[in-house]
Amino acid sequence: MHEMAxxxxxxxxxxxxxxxQHARAIAGITVVVGRLSGTDPDxxxxxxxxxxxxxxxxxxxxxxxxxxxxxxxxxxxxxDVEEAEQGGLKDV
Amino acid sequence: xCKDCGCGTALDRAHGHQHGHSHDSHHAPHLxxxxxxxxxxxxxxxxxxxxxxxxxxxxDNDAHAEANRRWLTAQGVxxxxxxxxxxxxxxxxxxxxxxxxxxxxxxxxxTGDQCTDNDARRLVGKGAEVRQIETINSCHLDAxxxxxxxxxxxxxxxxxxxxENIGNLVCPAAFDLGEQFKVALLSSxxxxxxxxKYPTLFSMAPVVVLTKMDLVPHLDWxxxxxxxxxxxxxxxxxxxELSAKTGQGMDQWIQYLKNLVV
Numbered sequence: 001m002h003e004m005a006x007x008x009x010x011x012x013x014x015x016x017x018x019x020x021q022h023a024r025a026i027a028g029i030t031v032v033v034g035r036l037s038g039t040d041p042d043x044x045x046x047x048x049x050x051x052x053x054x055x056x057x058x059x060x061x062x063x064x065x066x067x068x069x070x071x072x073x074x075x076x077x078x079x080d081v082e083e084a085e086q087g088g089l090k091d092v
Numbered sequence: 093x094c095k096d097c098g099c100g101t102a103l104d105r106a107h108g109h110q111h112g113h114s115h116d117s118h119h120a121p122h123l124x125x126x127x128x129x130x131x132x133x134x135x136x137x138x139x140x141x142x143x144x145x146x147x148x149x150x151x152d153n154d155a156h157a158e159a160n161r162r163w164l165t166a167q168g169v170x171x172x173x174x175x176x177x178x179x180x181x182x183x184x185x186x187x188x189x190x191x192x193x194x195x196x197x198x199x200x201x202x203t204g205d206q207c208t209d210n211d212a213r214r215l216v217g218k219g220a221e222v223r224q225i226e227t228i229n230s231c232h233l234d235a236x237x238x239x240x241x242x243x244x245x246x247x248x249x250x251x252x253x254x255x256e257n258i259g260n261l262v263c264p265a266a267f268d269l270g271e272q273f274k275v276a277l278l279s280s281x282x283x284x285x286x287x288x289k290y291p292t293l294f295s296m297a298p299v300v301v302l303t304k305m306d307l308v309p310h311l312d313w314x315x316x317x318x319x320x321x322x323x324x325x326x327x328x329x330x331x332x333e334l335s336a337k338t339g340q341g342m343d344q345w346i347q348y349l350k351n352l353v354v
Binding site for chain 2: 002005006009010012013014017021024027031036037038039070072073074075076077078079080081082083
């Protein structure tokens with residue numbers, strides 16, 4: 001059961017990118033998990049939520065796309081960023 | 093998350109601001125804590141965007157592993173990552189191997205277990221530098237941890253480094269440590285179909301050592317079937333069949349190791 005280590009590595013990487021993009025939150029992450037990657041998708045989903053606590057990925061949706069080989073990579077992520085300044089401040 | 097202002101749980105935790113919105117109806121279904129009616133920062137609407145990453149999840153470990161590999165290559169050290177289930181005989185094989193190589197090939201060992209330094213105690217005094225890693229809660233060794241130990245174990249002209257991984261056929265296969273290659277061990281007391289049950293490791297290990305061959309006469313264990321299973325996962329596997337206890341097959345194993353470092 002090394003899925004926690006996988007989940008933590010996943011969050012560390014996506015958080016770094018999200019910060020570079022000045023994102024306020026990570027809304028979703030899509031990972032590709034191959035059958036020979038040694039990683040169990042269900043176990044990964046199970047620990048992801050816990051690993052994401054108190055990070056930018058808290059509450060993020062985790063999508064796991066299956067593959068046939070040793071693939072284990074982050075395909076993409078959805079982030080929430082503030083709209084550009086020229087859009088004008090919108091008070092509520 | 094609220095679609096209009098993006099003030100969902102994730103964001104609250106991420107930047108900890110206090111919400112002071114007017115009590116619009118759109119906020120009724122969820123609770124934001126104390127409503128102070130004070131904005132702590134100007135609020136711009138959020139837009140969602142997708143970032144294509146295409147990055148390995150374990151890129152950080154892989155980078156450490158690559159650094160380890162470069163360092164080992166520069167030092168002229170051949171590193172083998174030994175992986176098996178618990179009790180397959182990794183430590184015993186290493187004990188006998190270190191004794192046989194003593195005085196001929198300078199060796200070092202990094203051995204991992206969840207707890208205790210029992211294995212390191214068994215391996216010291218055989219002419220090799222030995223370090224134990226206790227992983228406590230982790231089921232595998234990682235490249236950063238191994239990298240920290242390399243300079244201290246691989247001094248003094250070490251040519252051959254054995255990294256004895258945590259006894260586990262699944263997780264250690266996913267973590268490159270910077271070794272030249274993985275060696276999978278499988279004992280005769282395990283099922284001969286282990287290679288097809290745990291194909292990840294056996295597909296990554298060019299060398300497979302079948303251990304405890306002295307027990308085969310007492311077991312319903314089919315050596316030919318085991319070889320077949322190994323090769324069905326990786327046709328070019330080099331298979332050693334030995335007993336570290338009786339010495340059967342050890343000559344070929346020792347000669348193979350010597351040839352790696354000449």
